[in-house]
Amino acid sequence: xxxxxxxxxxxxxxxxxxxxxxxxxxxxxxxxxxxxxxxxxxxxxxxxxxxxxxxxxxxxxxxxxxxxxxxxxxxxxxxxxxxxxxxxxxxxxxxxxxxxxxxxxxxxxxxxxxxxxxxxxxxxxxxxxxxxxxxxxxxxxxxx
Amino acid sequence: xxxxxxxxxxxxxxxxxxxxxxxxxxxxxxxxxxxxxxxxxxxxxxxxxxxxxxxxxxxxxxxxxxxxxxxxxxxxxxxxxxxxxxxxxxxxxxxxxxxxxxxxxxxxxxxxxxxxxxxxxxxxxxxxxxxxxxxxxxxxxxxx
Numbered sequence: 001x002x003x004x005x006x007x008x009x010x011x012x013x014x015x016x017x018x019x020x021x022x023x024x025x026x027x028x029x030x031x032x033x034x035x036x037x038x039x040x041x042x043x044x045x046x047x048x049x050x051x052x053x054x055x056x057x058x059x060x061x062x063x064x065x066x067x068x069x070x071x072x073x074x075x076x077x078x079x080x081x082x083x084x085x086x087x088x089x090x091x092x093x094x095x096x097x098x099x100x101x102x103x104x105x106x107x108x109x110x111x112x113x114x115x116x117x118x119x120x121x122x123x124x125x126x127x128x129x130x131x132x133x134x135x136x137x138x139x140x141x142x143x144x
Numbered sequence: 145x146x147x148x149x150x151x152x153x154x155x156x157x158x159x160x161x162x163x164x165x166x167x168x169x170x171x172x173x174x175x176x177x178x179x180x181x182x183x184x185x186x187x188x189x190x191x192x193x194x195x196x197x198x199x200x201x202x203x204x205x206x207x208x209x210x211x212x213x214x215x216x217x218x219x220x221x222x223x224x225x226x227x228x229x230x231x232x233x234x235x236x237x238x239x240x241x242x243x244x245x246x247x248x249x250x251x252x253x254x255x256x257x258x259x260x261x262x263x264x265x266x267x268x269x270x271x272x273x274x275x276x277x278x279x280x281x282x283x284x285x286x287x288x
Contacts, residue, residue, distance in 0.1 A: 008177075008178040009177040009178060009179060009199055010200065011199055011200025011201075011202070012156070012159070012199045012200060012202050012204075015156070015159065015229065017273065017274070017275050018274075019273045019274070020273070024273065025273045027246065028248070028272050028273060028277070031246060032242060032243055032246050032248065033152075033153040033231055033233075034152040034153060035153060055153055055155055055156045055231060056154065056155025056156060056201070056202075057155075057200070057201075058155070058156050058200075058202060060156075062273075079274055080273050080274030080275075081226065081269065081273075081274030081275050082225065082226035082229075082274075082275055085159060085226075087177055087199060089177075098176060099176055102171065102175060102176050104172070104176065125225065128172050129161065129163045129164070129168065129169045129172060129206075129224050129225075130161070130162075130163070130223055130224030130225030130226075131161050131224075131225050131226055133172070
């Protein structure tokens with residue numbers, strides 16, 4: 001233990017997978033695993049269709065691209081699979097400052113509003129050992 | 145809802161990442177995120193060094209290859225990153241039978257002993273939309 005700032009993750013908030021078809025993927029997540037569906041919705045802004053499911057107190061996001069954008073790029077480049085894992089921290093700006101100070105590559109210098117409320121920001125997978133990592137908190141997003 | 149058999153996942157048991165160096169990865173998982181270390185150990189059998197950490201009630205496994213084997217193959221082929229996500233089910237043989245009946249590609253036809261106790265089996269990522277998926281239960285492994 002030392003006195004470096006820490007994000008002190010409370011828990012895993014959610015895990016996100018990119019798929020070719022949300023409807024097909026629900027055969028795994030709902031029909032087989034029996035996860036509870038929170039909602040299935042389309043976002044024109046992000047050009048995706050997404051299912052939000054619960055496994056215990058962790059959300060599972062399953063995302064399908066509906067057109068050009070980062071998710072379609074991901075699917076074309078990497079194929080379907082893991083996209084990112086999100087940890088809930090007490091305070092996102094503190095967490096980002098700690099990540100930056102520790103040399104992690106912070107994609108979002110300032111918090112963004114999360115799709116489910118709260119605030120989110122991503123760390124680049126090149127600096128997080130191949131695993132895209134999101135930090136989020138449950139505080140209200142306030143544009144600067 | 146229908147009468148197909150379901151695994152009825154209780155929760156996410158763990159998520160597993162392959163890395164080049166466990167010690168380096170702990171800069172993210174322990175120094176930054178502050179996850180609790182359960183143990184760090186080497187397995188000659190699996191030719192890996194692994195750290196087991198807790199984020200809430202979900203375990204995070206970070207695995208480094210120590211020599212030839214599936215994890216080294218994975219790292220060479222895919223690079224560091226997500227390896228698999230494990231769901232806890234009530235009864236693993238029932239879960240595997242349900243997965244098989246639903247057309248998922250079951251890698252382990254019979255349960256194997258888990259590294260942390262209990263029983264585990266994998267579903268092939270080709271049939272789980274790119275995400276290697278493990279099913280596990282907390283029952284004692286009994287060789288047939």
